[in-house]
Amino acid sequence: MxxxxxxxxxxxxxxxxxxxxxxxxxxxxxxxxxxxxxxxxxxxxxxxxxxxxxxxxxxxxxxxxxxxxxxxxxxxxxxxxxxxxxxxxxxxxxxxxxxxxxxxxxxxxxxxxxxxxxxxxxxxxxxxxxxxxxQGARPPAKDDPSIERIEVSPAESILGMNHTYNLKVTAYLTDGSKRDVTRRSVYQVNEPGVAAVESDGTLKTQSKPGLVAVMARYGDKIATFRGAVPFVSDTTEKRRIESELDGLESKVSKSMVNRLLFRQWKRLGIIPSPPADDATFLRRATIDICGTLPTPEEIAAFLADSSPDKREKLIQRLLDRPEYADYFAVKWADILRNRGGGYSTSRQRAGTTLFAGWIRDSLADNKPYDRFVAELLTATGSQAENPPTVWYRAVRKSTDYVESVAQAFLGVRIQCAQCHHHPSEAWSQSDYYGLAAVFARVGRKGGFADAEVPTDETIYLAERGEIRHPRTGEIELPRALGTGPFRIGPSDDPRIGLAGWMAEPSNPFFPRTMVNRMWAHFLGRGLIHPVDDARSTNPPTDPELLDALAADFAANGYDVKRLIRTIVTSHAYGLSSEPSAGNRGDSQTFARYYPRRMTAEVLLDGISQVLEVPTPFPGLPTGTRAIQLPDENVAAPFLDIFGRPARQTACECERVDAPSLNQALELVNSAEIQRKLTAPDGLATRLASGASSPEEIARTAFVRILGRPPRPDESKTAVAYLASEPDRGEACRSLLWSLIATSEFLFNH
Structure with missing residues (x-):
């Protein structure tokens, strides 16, 4: 029936x-x-x-x-x-x-x-x-008390390995009463390897040290417990480590970042790795800031420099180089979806080139970050007059506006709230469609249709435009996340209200998201990880450090280069990537530099640089580097194999850095690498045809490719190989290729 x-x-x-x-x-x-x-x-x-x-x-x-x-x-x-x-x-x-x-x-x-x-x-x-x-199955009544908030006690604690602890959850009601809801709450732990939580709030730590957070939910309210399981449990050993950390801290700069880093290390009883040597730091910083490898001349000059502040001077020089703007323009073009793919013609290239140029110029001029975002969000006119309007080519629908803005600039993945209340956050459908209403009056005219996406059009503020709540049918007023409706007149642009809200120093999302994004870029992992997924169930590993960096960023006019200097001059950034006995297993506190593979563009440019043969890109001038490409639709199979994103979303997760079989095969069989190795004007040919000794060839190859001279055992092996191979050209090509295929070259460490 x-x-x-x-x-x-x-x-x-x-x-x-x-x-x-x-x-x-x-x-x-x-x-x-x-x-x-x-x-x-x-x-x-x-x-x-x-x-x-x-x-x-x-x-x-x-x-x-x-x-x-x-x-x-x-x-x-x-x-x-x-x-x-x-x-x-x-x-x-x-x-x-x-x-x-x-x-x-x-x-x-x-x-x-x-x-x-x-x-x-x-x-x-x-x-x-x-x-x-x-009792009669009473329905909900308007005068029923509701849950105002819940609290977990303790809110944070130092925990021992393989111990059991009892969490308590208290619900505070709107009638002023409170109740114990520990056994009626739902729990979720973010690091199961560090601790597990049972349905009654019992927390059991494992044998793995580290930081752990437990989310408790009762009804529609969420609270979080933060715990730290130190790497050592013996009291005497703890005192010894704390004394050693005090000694280390006294030798480094007394910056805000260093103070908070050392406080975290003391809390966990973890000893950071020693500082990286100068050659390693030079290569690391040059790649991270400019997406480029240091030249042999730069390496020699830096190693010969004995001034105590040479690393700070290096960072400033790198920030002043044009490659800095080129490299970070690629990062922002990914996030802002400056996309050339998915069209039936190539006529979109003019727009993506202009937009890429605007991003690059903004970075080179060190445009304040809040102004950069405001110019983007409030852009009007045509792409020829105002290149940021190209952003509206990929971001076209209400869902695009909300999800791109929230993820790119607020670090929030709000997609769930499109259909229902967010399962792990306070965001409701009203929050979602209130943000969508900010863009309800974005109008478009002109241009020509290319596939389903107009390629060249004029963006303007329409007289009318509204967003209705899909469940209630009510018109949603423009507002930002977690705020009331903007106080604007009928002729005002709501996007200006959104940009103004973002720039407020007290904004809980905007500066934190940018700080976290930059921290992840330079340290290999965000304080919130992934970088664009801030939520109660994914708290920062060091909230005090994140808040301090965000407050400093906002207080200093959203100066991006200053933020980068703050991060790159920190003690954590200058550490060796080699784990030590005191931090083996650490992946949360930045007690060592976390190695990561070079991005696709940097890797291809690096191979071109060390082999002295540029990569040709169709339709672009000879000598154009991969970090200078106007969009992702420039044909380059190597880049696609090594993780170049399609730019379909604002998520940095689109860029893949996980190893794959295709990548290994590309290094072995790449026609482009083979062309560079055999080019008549390339490094391999020059070394083979010159009068350099095997020792000199080996040194040149190591310095160019790995950024350091060979160690004695490496030199001995390389020289023996070069001397034993009858074909000098083939020997030089094999040596260069073998160094390019090493993890030491492929990774920034």
Whole structure:
């Protein structure tokens, strides 16, 4: 028989059911006055959440499960009440005999249930659900107290390995009362290798040290516990490490970053690796800032420089070089989706070239970051007059506006809130569509249609434009995340209000996201990781450091080059990448430099540089480097194999740095690398045809490719190989190729 959904109004069955509930409620309460008043939104919904009933894999998914639908994670209690109590002829609850209610029979598996048995009849969850039904299955009432906030205690703690701890969750209600909801909360741990958490709030640490966070949810509120499991547990050893760290700290600059780094290392009992040598630091900084390898002349000059501040001077020189703007323009072109692919013609190239040039010029001029973003968001006119309008070519729909802005500039992945309340954050559908309303009046005209995307068009502010909430149908007013509607007139551009909100020093997202993005670029991992996924369940590993950097960035006019200098002159950035006994296993505190493979463009340019043969790119002048390409649609198979992104989203995760078989095969069989090795005017030919000795050839190859002279054993092996090979040209090519294929070359370390 086909099931019919009942509606609370105009339905005889529902009216009869309400009468039955009312009568039963009076009778029930008369006999069980000792039972507390169980409230649907405050007590029942959190149980459904904890048991997973309203999860995305069960009744909370868009289509429900087996004819029964709940709102995802209980964010709509009124809807849940109607479906639970009124639909399906009210058979899910039976106040006259609560134990025969279908919801309890299913949950205890007394009748077949696809989710299996979820509770026992003796459990607190069963008692609460039964009491609610016995009390008449009250609906949510406007005067019911709601959850104002929850707190986990302790909020943070130093933990020992292989120990058990009890967390307590307290809910604070709007009527001023509070209650212990530890056993009714949902828990999630972010580092299962460090600790695990049970359903009753029991935290059990493992044998792995590190930082761990536990998210506790009760109803629609979230709180987080932060724990640190030190690398050592012996008290005497802890004191020795702290003394050693005090000695190290006294020898480094007293910067804010260093002070907070050392505080974290002391907290965890972790000793950082020693500083990297000068040759390694030069190569590292040159790659990270300019996307370029140092030349033999630069290496010789830097190693010969004995001034104590030579690293600081190096950083300033690198920031002043044009390659800095070229390199970071690629990064921002990825994030801002300056995309040339997906079109039926190449006529979009003019726009992507102009946009790439605007990004590059902004970086070279050290344009304040808040102004850079404001010019982008509020861009009007044509691409020829105002290149930032090209951003609106890829970002065209309400979903594009919201998700690109939130992820690129606020570090928030808000996609979930398009359809329902965000499962792990405070973002609702109203937040999502309020941000979409900021762009509701973006108008477009002119241009020509190329595939489905107009390639050249004029962006303007239309007189009208609105966004309606998909569930309520109400018009959403323009607003930023977590704020009220903008106070603007009918002729004002809401995008200006958004840009102004972002630039406020107190903004909780904007400066933190940029700081975190730059920290991840230079240190290999964000303080929040991934960099564009800030949420309660993914807290920063060092929130004090992140907040301090963000406050400093905002207070100093969003000066990007100053931010980079702050990060690159930190003690953490100058450390060796070699793990030591005191930090082996660390991946969160930056007690050593985390090696990472060079990006596709930097790697291809690096091979071209060391072999002295440029890479040809179709349609572009000879000598154009990969970090200077106007968009991702320039044909270069090497770049695609090594992770060049398609620029379809604002997520940095599109750029793939994981190794693959195709990459290994490309290094072995690349026609482009072979062309460079055999070029008549390349390094290999010059070394083979010159009068250099095998020792000189080996030194030249190591310095050019690895940025350092060969060690004695390496020199001996290379010289022996060169001397034994009858074909000098083949010997030189093989030596150069073998060094290019090493991890030491492929990785920035």
């Amino acid at each position: 086909r099931q019919t959904r009942l509606r609370p109004s105009g339905c005889i069955c529902a009216a009869v059911l309400f009468c039955l509930i009312a009568v039963t409620q009076s009778a029930t309460l008369a006999g069980v006055t000792e039972i507390e008043h169980v409230r649907f939104g405050l007590d029942v919904v959190p149980i459904l959440t904890r048991l997973g009933c309203n999860g995305g894999g069960c009744h909370g998914k868009a289509s429900g499960q087996n004819g029964f639908m709940l709102s995802l994670l209980g964010f709509e209690p009124e809807f849940d009440y109607r479906t639970l109590v009124l639909e399906d002829r009210g058979r899910r609850v039976f106040p006259a005999d609560p134990d025969r209610s279908l919801i309890l029979l299913k949950a205890t598996a007394s009748v077949p249930h696809g989710g299996g048995r979820l509770i026992d009849r003796s459990s607190d969850d069963y008692r609460l659900l039964r009491d609610w039904i016995a």
